Amino acid sequence: MTIDLNRIRFNSLHEKVMSADQAISFIQDGMVIGMSGFGGAGEAKTVPLALAEKAKLHPVKITFATGASLGNKIDQKLCESHVIARRLPYQADPTLRKAINAGEVMFTDQHLSETAEQMKHHVIAAPHIAVISAIAITEDGQIIPTGSVGNSAVFAELADQIIVEIDNTINPKLEGVHDIYVPVKRPNRGPIPLTRVGERIGTQGIAIDPEKIVAIVFNDIPDTASSMAEADEETLAIAKNLINFFENEVAIGRLPENLGPLQSGVGSIANAVFAGFEHSNFKDLEMYSEVLQDCTFDLIDCGKMKFASGCSMTLDTSAQRVMQNFDFYKDKIVLRPQDISNNPELIRRLGIIAINTAIEFDIYGNVNSTHVTGTKMMNGIGGSGDFTRNAHLAIFVTKSIAKNGAISSVVPMVSHVDHNEHDIDILVTEQGLADLRGLAPRERARKIIDHCAHPSYKAALNDYFDRACEKGGHTPHLLNEALSWHAKFEEQGSMQ
């Protein structure tokens, strides 16, 4: 491992360089640890991995907070060593997921914009120690983040002690791409002065008291490449339905020609939608989102996207191209803290079009993003609530069926509500698009069944809705049957 002291430009900190094994001696049982990492990019690596190793012999339990999900199987390894007592605000690891669903790890599933806010204002405990991944420490002691900003700024601000992990694998040219703005504590807070997607309102690094840095470690471990399912017939149809809708909205003057700032959840459907933009007539697209994926850079390359703001870069096939030509992208992207990328004030002001993926939605427009059959946590709500709650247009996409048709993604009643009927504007499957704007529940039901449900489930949905309507109510339901589709799936392996 290379120890490149040129990356520590605040010279008095050179003496804080040590091994990860030495650094983890600061981490004590019962502590809250706030660590870098968002969307599998920019996480601290050697420190958590050393902690997982040490805990096999010397058990330790921590509350483990990050930006969002981590690469390098860090959640898996910490979980296997029983280090994680509580996890927040998001995760996407199969081993940890299993422990959460068994009730062994307490998972505080949070809106990603809220962790920083809640820690700052004593709603939840602030970190004792922050472990911050960095490209460098500047002459004035600022910490320059790596491939994500996440919650690193607020963790560093609030923690008593900071461990910096210099990541040798990250191109130093990333310095300058971050824009660190931390809202002051209430009650003395003013407006966040951002009015355009591309504006810079903060500093290039995280400004902290360098005295708080107790250890600096180096790592040579690259970010894990994201792996994305290839687009298939259904994801392409979803993308087509959505792009047709956008084209029509522009044609009738309800959306501006560049649509306005776009947010997109992570995944193959989002990727397909963005790929669809490549061959559309839209131009000057802008993104104000969390994760900048391959598709973001593809749109920049072909001249369709003029600026993308996020809090993380999670790259797969384009990683090498982007990093090698970073000078080209540097004035076209910015990485912000997640309480700025996902901030309700900014989402409302900018008028974001939010596109996120649902596990299932119901005939009245309620959306489940987190729980399989209402009980088993998948990953967490992530930023979908931050955006949906305050978006100009809140859109959810999903395939109309799953497991070869054993599951209908359109159900009488969702088994868990993450986004409710009040917040949803548009639902899209490969079957079509339901425009729910301004509609009452009974109107929505007919549209959703007609446009989004799979043909193999339409008759059953219409039958449920018709019989519920006979009973009456603003939102007609048959309480004894509302969740029976899920129960049937649990018992018989199919909703059919």
Place this chain on the structure above:
Amino acid sequence: MTIDLNRIRFNSLHEKVMSADQAISFIQDGMVIGMSGFGGAGEAKTVPLALAEKAKLHPVKITFATGASLGNKIDQKLCESHVIARRLPYQADPTLRKAINAGEVMFTDQHLSETAEQMKHHVIAAPHIAVISAIAITEDGQIIPTGSVGNSAVFAELADQIIVEIDNTINPKLEGVHDIYVPVKRPNRGPIPLTRVGERIGTQGIAIDPEKIVAIVFNDIPDTASSMAEADEETLAIAKNLINFFENEVAIGRLPENLGPLQSGVGSIANAVFAGFEHSNFKDLEMYSEVLQDCTFDLIDCGKMKFASGCSMTLDTSAQRVMQNFDFYKDKIVLRPQDISNNPELIRRLGIIAINTAIEFDIYGNVNSTHVTGTKMMNGIGGSGDFTRNAHLAIFVTKSIAKNGAISSVVPMVSHVDHNEHDIDILVTEQGLADLRGLAPRERARKIIDHCAHPSYKAALNDYFDRACEKGGHTPHLLNEALSWHAKFEEQGSMQ
């Protein structure tokens, strides 16, 4: 009826004075009509009442948008005359409720901050005609609202034609209490420049092109006095539990001494909580809310509250006192448009403590504010979502049982989700208070059952939770039983 032309200080408009019967000739079948009125205060009166009368002989259907609920039985009378095809964004009328639940009127139940925003940006249709209740029209043609601002400013801005209804019953001294700030249309929108509860950022009246005013009518019909159930043993216990919590939060330094700006839903529980503040040690309280009720003015009178910002004044016993001594209150209150009083940007920035009433909540912290047994609309979500979604602390209160114990307000799974587990911090009943901050679902369940459930339902809730946990999951549920309490109530009249 007095026609006082001194109230129309823009003299060229004098010729637009006419009777309500004449004015309603502008209203055509199929139109969207945007009318003043919020919380039963400040509604237009003679125009809708004349419309209800005329429609008995000459049927007409409109989309009827207001600020929120109306006094003077206007919704009832328009509904009985079958005038309302679609109603938004809120209502609280028994006759209209019945028509909504029968599927005869389409009800677009909206977050109250969103109607203005959605009309402005073509998500829903903007009004053809605005009917605006006014104290006066100023020398420069501004319309001065009456006891509420609601959506009047945006309706007037967007409508092709405006009917002004001068309300003789409103004390002209109210002129100056309103602060009309209308965010500009995106994409040219900047921050809303409000950083303190008491700040004024707009104009005293609604500035429009006076050419759009096609009719001015006068009325002598007073606002309907609000009627509030007296505090009982349970509401007083809820108030005590909440105030004990606040005292403790201040003592340990998690809340400032004046708590920070308070929002409160309308109703007897909120009134009891605010009455509780009178005998507390808190001082310099501030309110940033929708409706200013009697209790607001009581707290101002006793020197506990220094400023209250709302979008409506709904007064019962204190109406006369407040109106006769309005000079005393004028620098201590302000009335704003509802997209400012309920704005997510401001709620997040100011750090609002939001206190709203639930119909029911479940063991995991999901809240139902709108639907009785999941199907029948009560009033609508109102502002509870605007505040809860972005509050510093989101608190819901309710009595632990209803209908003499036939209904438990704490259930295994709510029958409709208006506010989900991600957004709820504190739940309170007369039994106690559950502090859910930072907890995972299984931890919340035990706290909610222990602290909030009625003793007569505790065993059954624990039994459900224990058996669900045996099945596993992050949020354990038994899908065949989750809604069985509601189904049993529907079938047998009791959850017991």
